[in-house]
Amino acid sequence: MKARVHIMLKNGVLDPQGEAVRHALGSLGFDGVNGVRQGKVIELDLTETDADRARESVTAMCEKLLANTVIESYSVEIA
Amino acid sequence: MHAAVIVFPGSNCDRDLAVAFERAGARVSMVWHKDTELPAGVDLIAVPGGFSFGDYLRCGAIAANSPICRSVVAHARKGGHVLGICNGFQVLTETGLLPGALLRNARLKYVCKPVHLQVTTAESVYTRGFDAGQVITVPVAHHDGNYHCGDETLARLRGEDRIAFRYVDNPNGSVDHIAGILSENRRVLGMMPHPERMAEPAHGGTDGASMFTGLVDALVAA
Numbered sequence: 011m012k013a014r015v016h017i018m019l020k021n022g023v024l025d026p027q028g029e030a031v032r033h034a035l036g037s038l039g040f041d042g043v044n045g046v047r048q049g050k051v052i053e054l055d056l057t058e059t060d061a062d063r064a065r066e067s068v069t070a071m072c073e074k075l076l077a078n079t080v081i082e083s084y085s086v087e088i089a
Numbered sequence: 090m091h092a093a094v095i096v097f098p099g100s101n102c103d104r105d106l107a108v109a110f111e112r113a114g115a116r117v118s119m120v121w122h123k124d125t126e127l128p129a130g131v132d133l134i135a136v137p138g139g140f141s142f143g144d145y146l147r148c149g150a151i152a153a154n155s156p157i158c159r160s161v162v163a164h165a166r167k168g169g170h171v172l173g174i175c176n177g178f179q180v181l182t183e184t185g186l187l188p189g190a191l192l193r194n195a196r197l198k199y200v201c202k203p204v205h206l207q208v209t210t211a212e213s214v215y216t217r218g219f220d221a222g223q224v225i226t227v228p229v230a231h232h233d234g235n236y237h238c239g240d241e242t243l244a245r246l247r248g249e250d251r252i253a254f255r256y257v258d259n260p261n262g263s264v265d266h267i268a269g270i271l272s273e274n275r276r277v278l279g280m281m282p283h284p285e286r287m288a289e290p291a292h293g294g295t296d297g298a299s300m301f302t303g304l305v306d307a308l309v310a311a
Contacts, residue, residue, distance in 0.1 A: 019192075023237060024262070026197050075154055078147055078183065081190045081237060 011056050013068045014087040017077050018049035052076055061088045090115045090308040093131045095161065095177075097122045097152045102138035102174065102285060109285040110135070113301035114309075122155040132308045133170040134161050136177030138230070138283060148191060148233045149179030158184055170214065170308065171277045175231055178269070178279035187270055187279045188246070189238030194231070195262025201230040203294075205257035206268050206282055210250045213271055215278045218303025225296035227287040229260060229268075234281040236263035236270075246270055254280055 019025045025047050032046040054071075058064040068086045077084040092110045096103045096119055107117045118128045122141075127134065141152035152158065158180070165171045165186050173181035181187045194200060203226050208219040219225065238246070243264060246252050254269035261281075269280025284297025 024195065026193050026195050030197055075150060078150065078190055081192065
């Protein structure tokens with residue numbers, strides 16, 4: 011089964027890349043963009059077939075390696 | 090004094106660090122990241138600068154989970170000394186040995202230049218060779234050196250005199266101009282600037298050398 015992990019900088023943590031993208035959009039004439047936050051998506055192809063166990067295992071992966079919970083939050087989608 | 094320098098794929102300051110320790114009188118062992126054991130009788134472990142594992146995922150994240158890092162963490166938890174410079178600082182925050190994290194530089198640019206640092210505390214084996222308040226010049230070379238931590242952690246770092254170095258002119262947006270911090274027991278130091286690259290006259294300055302001579306003197310005496 012597949013899992014998709016979304017990782018974002020936590021609210022309150024400065025995202026200079028998102029800010030640079032926001033400025034670039036403004037200079038291209040896209041008005042009305044109040045804020046941009048940039049994150050990452052990690053897709054995992056798992057041998058696990060049970061959704062609950064897959065979620066538990068991917069959550070452990072996030073805590074251990076995929077996200078740095080000091081600065082990032084994550085969410086897990088199982089499909 | 091016996092120092093171990095950890096080498097990851099992508100480390101590029103490992104030999105500079107070894108030379109700085111050797112010039113200060115230390116014996117140095119290079120330790121490959123796949124090793125699981127540290128050499129016997131190591132007094133200090135140094136985690137060098139560079140781009141371990143290509144900075145994939147997050148700077149330092151993959152190195153922090155390498156086999157040797159389990160031994161590095163165990164060494165620190167037993168009260169051993171660990172020094173992390175640049176990428177080494179990022180690795181130490183990723184292992185949880187030091188609080189906070191290093192974010193992308195606020196102005197998004199890779200910054201590579203000599204900077205002035207204020208030695209904020211002389212109360213550690215790393216900074217005992219300096220005077221508190223002394224301003225030294227050492228280079229920085231990083232893209233992700235913007236130190237970040239929560240308000241509570243910052244208050245603790247300040248209250249416990251654990252900010253080792255501050256930038257005089259903040260090059261990367263670090264909170265409170267922090268360039269280097271100490272662990273609670275003051276035996277783990279992480280810093281973004283490179284004292285090993287300003288440690289002999291050919292480097293254009295020797296301000297960084299006092300860290301290595303101070304360390305060797307302190308750890309030989311211990």
